[in-house]
Amino acid sequence: MKTVLIEIDGKKIKAPLGAALLQVARQNDIDIPTLCYNEQLEAVGVCRMCLVEVTKNKRSRLVASCVYPVEENLVVKTDSEKINKIRRMIVELLYPAVPEELAQKYGPQSPRFVPEYADCTLCGLCVRYCAQIKKGNVAYFQGRGVDRHVALIPELAEECIYCSKCFNLCTGGLITGLYDKPEYQKLPSPENKD
Amino acid sequence: MTRLTSDAQLERLKNDLLARSKDKKIVSLTNGTDGKTRHSQKVLQAFVEQIQKQGLADRVIVKSTGCHGFCEIEPSAIISPQQICYVSLKVEDVTEIVTETLLKGKIVDRLLYQDPHSGKKCTRESDIPFYALQHRLVLANNRFIDMESIDDYIALGGYAALARALYKMTPEQVLEEVKNARLRGRGGGGFPAGRKWQTTRDAPAKTKYVVVNADEGDPGAYMDRSLLEGNPHSILEGLIIGAYAMGAKEGFVYVRQEYPLAVQNLEIALKQAAQYGLLGKNILGSGFDFNVNIHRGAGAFVSGESSALMCAIEGLVGEPRPKYIHTSVKGLWDKPTCLNNVETWANVPLIINKGADWFRKIGTENSKGTKIFSLVGKINHTGLVEVPMGITLRQIVYDIGGGIPKGKKFKAVQTGGPSGGVLPESLLDLPVDFDQLSRAGSMMGSGGMIVMDEDTCMVDTARYYTNFLARESCGKCVPCREGLRHMLKILNNITDGRGRPGDLQLLEELSDFVRQASLCALGTTAPNPVLSTIKHFRSEYQAHIEDKKCPAGVCLELISFYINPDDCIACGLCAKNCPTDAVSKDEEKNVYLIDQEKCVKCGSCLAVCPDKARAVVKRARTPVEEKV
Numbered sequence: 001m002k003t004v005l006i007e008i009d010g011k012k013i014k015a016p017l018g019a020a021l022l023q024v025a026r027q028n029d030i031d032i033p034t035l036c037y038n039e040q041l042e043a044v045g046v047c048r049m050c051l052v053e054v055t056k057n058k059r060s061r062l063v064a065s066c067v068y069p070v071e072e073n074l075v076v077k078t079d080s081e082k083i084n085k086i087r088r089m090i091v092e093l094l095y096p097a098v099p100e101e102l103a104q105k106y107g108p109q110s111p112r113f114v115p116e117y118a119d120c121t122l123c124g125l126c127v128r129y130c131a132q133i134k135k136g137n138v139a140y141f142q143g144r145g146v147d148r149h150v151a152l153i154p155e156l157a158e159e160c161i162y163c164s165k166c167f168n169l170c171t172g173g174l175i176t177g178l179y180d181k182p183e184y185q186k187l188p189s190p191e192n193k194d
Numbered sequence: 195m196t197r198l199t200s201d202a203q204l205e206r207l208k209n210d211l212l213a214r215s216k217d218k219k220i221v222s223l224t225n226g227t228d229g230k231t232r233h234s235q236k237v238l239q240a241f242v243e244q245i246q247k248q249g250l251a252d253r254v255i256v257k258s259t260g261c262h263g264f265c266e267i268e269p270s271a272i273i274s275p276q277q278i279c280y281v282s283l284k285v286e287d288v289t290e291i292v293t294e295t296l297l298k299g300k301i302v303d304r305l306l307y308q309d310p311h312s313g314k315k316c317t318r319e320s321d322i323p324f325y326a327l328q329h330r331l332v333l334a335n336n337r338f339i340d341m342e343s344i345d346d347y348i349a350l351g352g353y354a355a356l357a358r359a360l361y362k363m364t365p366e367q368v369l370e371e372v373k374n375a376r377l378r379g380r381g382g383g384g385f386p387a388g389r390k391w392q393t394t395r396d397a398p399a400k401t402k403y404v405v406v407n408a409d410e411g412d413p414g415a416y417m418d419r420s421l422l423e424g425n426p427h428s429i430l431e432g433l434i435i436g437a438y439a440m441g442a443k444e445g446f447v448y449v450r451q452e453y454p455l456a457v458q459n460l461e462i463a464l465k466q467a468a469q470y471g472l473l474g475k476n477i478l479g480s481g482f483d484f485n486v487n488i489h490r491g492a493g494a495f496v497s498g499e500s501s502a503l504m505c506a507i508e509g510l511v512g513e514p515r516p517k518y519i520h521t522s523v524k525g526l527w528d529k530p531t532c533l534n535n536v537e538t539w540a541n542v543p544l545i546i547n548k549g550a551d552w553f554r555k556i557g558t559e560n561s562k563g564t565k566i567f568s569l570v571g572k573i574n575h576t577g578l579v580e581v582p583m584g585i586t587l588r589q590i591v592y593d594i595g596g597g598i599p600k601g602k603k604f605k606a607v608q609t610g611g612p613s614g615g616v617l618p619e620s621l622l623d624l625p626v627d628f629d630q631l632s633r634a635g636s637m638m639g640s641g642g643m644i645v646m647d648e649d650t651c652m653v654d655t656a657r658y659y660t661n662f663l664a665r666e667s668c669g670k671c672v673p674c675r676e677g678l679r680h681m682l683k684i685l686n687n688i689t690d691g692r693g694r695p696g697d698l699q700l701l702e703e704l705s706d707f708v709r710q711a712s713l714c715a716l717g718t719t720a721p722n723p724v725l726s727t728i729k730h731f732r733s734e735y736q737a738h739i740e741d742k743k744c745p746a747g748v749c750l751e752l753i754s755f756y757i758n759p760d761d762c763i764a765c766g767l768c769a770k771n772c773p774t775d776a777v778s779k780d781e782e783k784n785v786y787l788i789d790q791e792k793c794v795k796c797g798s799c800l801a802v803c804p805d806k807a808r809a810v811v812k813r814a815r816t817p818v819e820e821k822v
Contacts, residue, residue: 035672045516046671048711062710067516082710086673089707093676112700113680122675141669144494146679148669 006074015070022050022065025078032078033087033102035094036123037066038169041132047123049090049102053077062086094121097172120150120174126166134163139175150174157184197471199479201357204348211349218255219296220274221245222337223283225258226423227416227455233285234269240288241271248292257340260424260459263333264324264577267307272319272337279319280305310574311596327594329556330580331564332540333417336424341459344466347427353472355543359435360480363546368439369395372542374550376562381407381498381535382610382639383715384561384628390532393522395440397530402442404433405507405526405533408449408456409491409498412611413662415642417566417578418536422449422456425540426463430486432542434477437484440532444485448503451490460488495612495666499714500525500533502668513668514714535640537566557583561627565641569595572602572647581626588622591645602647606730610639612659612666613719615726616652635726637719651748652731653738657685659723667716674717677708681724689749693739698728743814750795753812757799759785761809768799768810 002017008030015024020043025032035047045064052065055075062083065076077083084106091098091106097119098107122141127150130139138160142151152160160179167176178184198204221241225234241256262270267281273295280291280302287305294300306315307322316322319337339346347353359368373388394402406429410418421429433445449457464486467473475483489507496502497512504526506512517524525531541563545553557563561583567590569579574596581590587607591597598604606616609626615636617624624630628638646655664678681704684697705721712718728735737743744752757768757777762785769777769786776792777799779785786809788799803810 044670045713048672048713051711063518064516064713068518086707086711089704090672090676090711093672093680113676116676116679121672122669124670143669144496145663145665145667145669146675146682147665148675 004070004072004074006070006072006076008076009078017071018069020066021052021054021063021068021070021074021076024070025052025065025076030078032065033105034066035090035098035102035121035171036125038125038128041125041128043067044124044128047090047121049087051083051086053080053083097121097174099171116146117149117172117174119172121172122148122150123171124150125169126150126175129166129169134165136163139166139178150178152178152184154184160184195466195469197469199471199476201361201478204353204357204478208348208351208354211345215255215349218253219250220255220257221271221291221296222257222259222274223271224260224262224268224337225341226260226420227453228261228265228420229268230455232269234283236285237269237271237283237288240285241292244288244292245296248297250292250296254296257338257346258342259339260336260341261420261578262319262337263328263330263420263579264322264575266576270319277318277320279307279316279322281307323596324575324577324579324594327585327589328580329564329582331544331556332421332428332537333424333566333578333580335428336420339425341424341426342462344427344463344470347425351547352427352543353431355546356431356434356438356472357478359438359546360478360482365395365439365441368435368546371550372439372545375545375553376550376560377538377541377545377553378561378628379535380537380541380565380640382637384638387534387538390522390534391436391440393520394442394530394532397523399530401444401529402440403526403529403531404437404440404442404445405503405531406433406445406447406449406539407498407500407503407533407535408447408453409503410450410453410536410640411495411498411666412640412642414570414644415568415611415640417568417641419453419456420578421536421540421566422453423459426456426460427467428540428543429536430463430467430473432539433486434473434484435542435546436532436534436539438482440530442532443483444487446487446489446507446526448489448491448497448507451493457488457490464488494668495662496668496714496716499716501714503533504531513670514716516713537641558625558627558630560629565626565638567641567643569643569645571608571643571645572598572650573645574599583627584625586623586625587617590626590643591622595645598645598647602649604645605648605650606646606652606655608636608644608646608655608659608723609642610637610722611642612662613637613716613722614639614642615722616646616655616730617726618730620730635729636722649746649748651689651744651746652727652734653685653744654689654746654748656723656727657682657689660685660720663716663720667720671711671713671717673708673711674713674720677704677712677717678720680704681708681721685724688735688738689744689751691738691742691749691751693735693742695739697739698732698735702728745814747812747814753795753814754790755788755793755795755797755799756811756813757786757788758809758811759783761807762786763804763807763809765804765807767802767804771798771802773798 004017033049035049043066045067050065051062088106092108095111126139130136138156157179245254269283270281377387378384499514500521501517502512502514566580608616660682664682667674669675764784774792776789800810
């Protein structure tokens with residue numbers, strides 16, 4: 001694969017053409033915070049915590065580094081007031097469902113917003129894990145826009161306690177008890193009906 | 195129908211069709227979705243029956259056409275060859291038209307359009323002030339084409355551009371022509387179409403796709419629908435020419451399920467084009483193959499975004515995905531895909547027929563050609579207007595639209611749909627093109643234009659659009675979902691009289707965040723309604739927040755209805771019409787009173803209070819009035 005030379009935070013780095021910028025940065029000990037990213041899963045670029053500033057042909061813009069493909073002569077800034085302002089707002093809007101270290105680094109002293117979910121950032125790690133690794137397709141997103149939330153297929157939710165692999169991925173804690181909710185209790189099957 | 199196997203055969207067919215309709219009279223009746231809501235179908239049947247009855251069947255052709263533009267006066271009919279235009283037709287009018295105009299050649303004066311300003315009667319459609327300033331190119335043929343007839347399209351020179359492209363031009367020449375015309379995408383972004391085509395053409399892949407974006411979702415906008423219904427072949431012809439230029443063998447039309455007539459007419463058009471050999475294998479005998487599939491959208495605003503639309507066609511959930519590699523390189527099934535809006539494709543045959551030089555003469559420096567707007571809201575003449583780029587908002591609103599009804603004052607015009615912005619009176623002389631609108635804090639969008647008068651609350655307007663976007667966003671990225679959620683909460687608070695100092699700053703801070711950090715264009719443009727209303731109507735926000743007043747008298751929590759005892763004539767109409775029994779009679783004083791506790795502020799009392807009394811008044815809610 002073709003290797004290209006890029007610059008991240010002033011550091012010259014050789015990277016494979018087309019590799020995800022976030023991975024390249026992390027392999028070179030440059031940390032970029034994330035919420036919805038996991039190496040095992042397809043990157044989706046939705047939490048926007050990993051936004052960085054890239055400059056190409058003298059034009060700079062903000063991009064989600066987890067899905068941005070590396071190319072020749074890219075100049076990247078992973079830390080700036082503009083970027084940190086965005087990260088602080090993301091954490092403030094999702095607080096307290098965010099991981100402790102992000103809350104400490106970017107969290108507000110007194111949050112101005114009451115979150116819709118105190119235990120879910122809608123990062124979708126559970127949904128993607130269930131679909132891509134477990135191939136269970138039990139967890140999914142229901143609704144759109146502000147109504148979007150994580151739900152389970154009721155007929156399949158009873159399996160969740162035996163798998164529970166996505167529990168460790170959850171930063172807010174919603175998924176750990178979701179399967180236990182009344183709507184996901186075992187549905188009466190024809191044989192069970194007295 | 196026989197397959198056409200050369201450009202000469204197409205020309206011959208055109209001449210045959212023209213000869214066949216020579217010396218015949220034509221009735222072109224508007225029968226699109228807008229006409230049908232006013233029983234145009236019945237009027238059409240009446241025409242057919244009357245013509246039969248009076249023995250004119252072999253001398254008169256009745257055409258069921260799409261919208262001509264001026265929806266308000268539909269059903270309307272143009273009688274050719276004299277081009278007499280009759281408006282607001284009813285079944286009862288048909289016999290008179292047939293006997294007087296079709297048989298005797300006389301004009302039925304009472305069915306002509308009368309200009310409300312000058313009182314002048316307009317015999318021809320072009321005499322109507324609404325049409326006089328327009329420059330109809332894309333919409334021009336809607337009035338001459340039966341919606342279900344490919345023959346009508348061909349008789350008007352349809353598919354000649356395709357024949358020209360296939361026989362007289364190389365794909366590179368077609369591409370050059372579109373580039374030279376400097377056509378920009380009509381769907382919202384205004385990206386140069388030629389450059390997009392070039393990217394797809396140059397992308398290294400054997401399989402390529404071309405797609406029509408007909409997922410028109412802006413509230414109040416329906417120009418794409420009218421084109422799809424009235425002249426589907428013009429879009430199809432543009433698409434085939436594009437496919438030829440880019441080397442695509444397959445195309446898709448993504449059309450909203452909510453446009454049943456558009457879907458139906460498009461299906462008919464595809465079938466007819468295939469029968470004539472204008473689609474499928476070896477088109478017009480040129481060796482070029484191309485097929486088109488229709489994909490019906492399941493009704494999501496966000497699916498109009500290019501990557502979301504492509505997800506939907508692939509059978510996935512219609513949600514945008516990050517596209518640092520453009521869809522024109524990696525789109526449908528990861529193949530290079532060129533997506534253009536309905537109106538963009540429909541411009542292509544015009545450019546190929548008349549040339550890029552001709553096209554470039556219309557419009558402004560960086561926005562060429564015409565644009566169709568749907569002019570709606572508080573405006574005298576509602577309808578579709580096709581105007582050259584660079585026309586001013588004032589000309590559109592006053593000269594074409596006839597100004598604001600009931601002598602009210604103009605307040606603002608919203609352009610660009612829900613993610614556009616509002617433009618106040620001070621910007622009425624702004625020339626309308628892609629760059630001027632963006633610079634003014636709004637955008638061209640797909641062409642929605644909603645006019646607002648003095649009775650419109652701008653905070654409520656911003657709240658309405660933010661609510662729309664918060665619910666129509668896909669919700670996957672944090673800035674758009676959470677940012678809009680909290681912006682909506684703040685706007686709800688302000689309109690409910692619970693606004694706090696600092697709300698405006700917080701709205702601006704959130705807007706900035708959503709605009710910078712969102713994943714797709716829905717998010718990055720979503721704060722426009724809030725930002726533009728704050729920019730141009732800041733004092734109205736302050737009145738809501740600081741004085742708890744809604745100057746326009748719209749926000750329910752900030753107004754109250756009140757009966758002036760001095761004016762009340764005790765007719766009791768208000769009490770009779772009150773849905774919550776909030777109005778009762780004070781027998782002693784012989785006047786009616788409103789119980790503010792029970793009142794739901796529906797305004798029924800105000801609406802029914804007789805003109806001679808005018809006792810019911812709408813006022814800003816103040817503690818003094820609450821005591822009454």
